[in-house]
Amino acid sequence: MQFRNLKVDGAVEFTPRVFPDDRGLFLSPFQESAFLAATGHRLFPVAQTNHSRSRRDVVRGVHFTLTRPGSSKYVYCARGKAIDIVVDLRVGSPTFGAWDSVLLDQDDFRAMYFPVGCGHAFVALEDDTVMSYMVSSAYVPEHELALLVTDPALGLPVPENAIISERDLVAPRLADAMDLLPRYELCQEIELELRG
Numbered sequence: 001m002q003f004r005n006l007k008v009d010g011a012v013e014f015t016p017r018v019f020p021d022d023r024g025l026f027l028s029p030f031q032e033s034a035f036l037a038a039t040g041h042r043l044f045p046v047a048q049t050n051h052s053r054s055r056r057d058v059v060r061g062v063h064f065t066l067t068r069p070g071s072s073k074y075v076y077c078a079r080g081k082a083i084d085i086v087v088d089l090r091v092g093s094p095t096f097g098a099w100d101s102v103l104l105d106q107d108d109f110r111a112m113y114f115p116v117g118c119g120h121a122f123v124a125l126e127d128d129t130v131m132s133y134m135v136s137s138a139y140v141p142e143h144e145l146a147l148l149v150t151d152p153a154l155g156l157p158v159p160e161n162a163i164i165s166e167r168d169l170v171a172p173r174l175a176d177a178m179d180l181l182p183r184y185e186l187c188q189e190i191e192l193e194l195r196g
Contacts, residue, residue, distance in 0.1 A: 001034035002034075005038075006086060006100040006102070007095060007098050008087070008095050008099065010039070010118075012038045012112070013110055014029075014035070014111040015110045015111075016029055018107075027109050029109050029132075030043070043074065043134070044072045044136035044195070045136060045194065047137050049135070050135060050139075051078075051130065051132050052130070053079075054131070056125065057123075058162075059122070059124075059162040059163065059164050060122055061085065061120050061149050062147040062156070063120050063121070064089055064117070064119040064147070065116075066144075067182030069143060070116040070136075072114060072194060073134070073135050073136075074113050075104070075112050075114065075120070078132045080106060080125070080126040080130060081105040082104050082123060083101050083103060084102050084112050084120075084122045084131075085100070085101045086099060086101075086118050086120060087119035087121065087147075088119075089118060089119045089147070090117035090118070091181050092184035092185060097153075115187065116136075117183075117184065117186075123159065146167065147174055148168070148171045149164065150164075153173060
């Protein structure tokens, strides 16, 4: 498995080796040895796995978890194709406000690691795009926050014809949510706790 550091401090892209044959294909979207080599630590304890299916032009995000508790994610696309986006929302981070994106699809099966305090969004490029996540914390509605994905201050690659949920359409802009954003030092502390 190959890996590449992204523009957001601590975020990583992983590309597994795909083994096709006349029956189909086989791959491993998560490999502990590669994760350890890329991040310097083992994967967080998985509290929950999530699965979403979206039609073309659906945009989900920018979602993040209230810190504390905070949440790390490991995401890949099991079917279809999406532009997956990580946004550094950690106030005090050396890359605060930066974002990066990776094409996740059912051909290369790239995956992304999101450290605690980073926002997540994606744009589905095909119907029936399936995104699968491992997350470090269980879903608690009052802990789940969002920023406006179309906020010009973020400058994310959102298509004009995007299909966006009502919840995400009324999310605050970055400038209006500064008091809700995680602090970098606390995110680093939680990351250390997750490593045991």
